[in-house]
Structures are given as C-alpha cells and as structure tokens.
Amino acid sequence: MALAGIAAALAVVLARAPASLADVVLERATQGRVRLADATGTVWSGRGRLLLVDVTEARADRASGLRAASGVVVPGAFSWRLSALPLLVGVLDARVEHDSMRQPVLLTGRPGELRASPGSIILPPVALDRLGSPWNTIRPTGALEVSWDNVTMRAGRFDGRASVDLSQVASALTPVRPLGAYRIDVVGSGAQAGVTMSTRSGPLRLDGSGTWDARNGLRFTAQATVDETERARLLPLLGLLGRREGERTVIKIGA
Secondary structure (H helix, E strand, O other): OOOHHHHHHHHHHHOOOEHHHHHHHHHHOOOOOOEEEEEEEOOOOOEEEEEEEEEEHHHHHHHOOOOOOEEEEEEEEEEOOOOOOOHHHEEEEEEEEEEEOOOOOEEOOOOOOEEOEEEEEEEEEEEEEEOOOOOHHHHHEEEEEEEEEEEEEEEOOEEEEEEEEEEEEEOOOOOOOOOOEEEEEEEEEEEEEEEEEEEEOOOEEEEEEEEEOOOOOEEEEEEEOOHHHHHHHHHHHHHHOOOOOOOEEEEOOOO
C-alpha cells in the first residue's frame, strides 16, 4: 500500500510538472543558445516564448552560476503537447505550434536523435543586436521567414534542408533603408552542412558560401558590393562588415 501511494504521488507530481522544466531541457540540448521564457502550463502541455541567447554572455552566466540570460526574444509564442506514454520506451512524440505557423510541426526521435516534419515560421522585423558579436556592432533588423523540409539531427549531424528569407533588412549605422532582401540556404547530409547566401534585391548585395559542423561551428565567406548611387552612404557600414578589396568587401565568419 505504501508503495502504491508513493507511485500515485509521483504520478501526480509528474503530471503537474511545470512548463519551465522544458527550459532546462532546451538549454542543455542547444548548449545554452536557446532558452524558453514566460512558460505557462505543464511540461506536457505548455506555452512560452523562445529566447536566442547571446552566447558570450551565456558563458559568463554559467561561469558565475547564474541562470538568467539575455538575447533576442522570438516574436510570438510557441505551444506544445508532449505524449507521456512513448517516453516510457525512450521515444519522443511532440506537437509544436507557433502563432505564425501554417500547420503544427511534429517532433519525434530517440535519445541522441531528433526529427522534425516540414514547416515554416514567419517573423516580423526584429532587432538582432543582442545576439553578440558581430551583430551588436552592425545592429541589424529584419523580417524573417524560416522554412524547412524533413530534418534529422543526431550527434552533431544535420540531414535535411532549411531556408531563411530575410526582408526589410536595415542597420542603425546607415540611413539607407532597406538594405536589401536575402536568402540563406542550408543543406545538410551528414557531419557537415553547406550554407549559401544570395541577394534577392536591394542596394547592398551579399553573396557567399560556407559550411557548418558541430565541432567548428560556422565558417563562411561572403562578398559585399553596393549600387554606385548608394556607395557614399554605405561606406561606413562596409568598413565594419569586412576587408575592402577593390570594389568589393570580403566578409569572413569563423575563418
């Protein structure tokens, strides 16, 4: 009887586990890069907002023992439903929605593996300067649409396709608005993912390519060129973006 009582009490505690516990899981899964804020509900059925963390500041917080973090709050709220029974056999079965999603995304997998069904998120213009260097220098803003096909992540491997469309891009360092619209494509097929960037429109043209892997992070090289009519007004910004080589500016990240 005592054992049954303990089991019943444990079941009640688990059923009412607060949604804030999802922040602990998310923090560990992303190495502190993504956090959950304003969480309500339970860990099984909850709602909250995602916080993209300034990695440098997050490391300082961990070193000092603080759990607070600052960064960019993703506009809109996420909600989720997590099935309890599959977890008993080590299987994840969750349904995630966002205010801007056309349809829910299904997350499935086993320990060390996560699979996501196709989906997309549309976000209004958001300031990115709180993501740390180099964003805090350039102080950019922009609207984003993120879309992806079936994606699988396991042990530092990324398999699938994802795209980020940026529009209404601007910077506090120049009066030229908008700077342009851009597309970033990520294609993964193993330990390394290819990253390409192209310009769709605008006076500031950014085109480049690179790779991403769990060990080295992002290594990316791009070239920036500008319309002659806006060159004078964009020169200060170009000087911060990278190294001048003739009519172009070379931008390197992680290289």
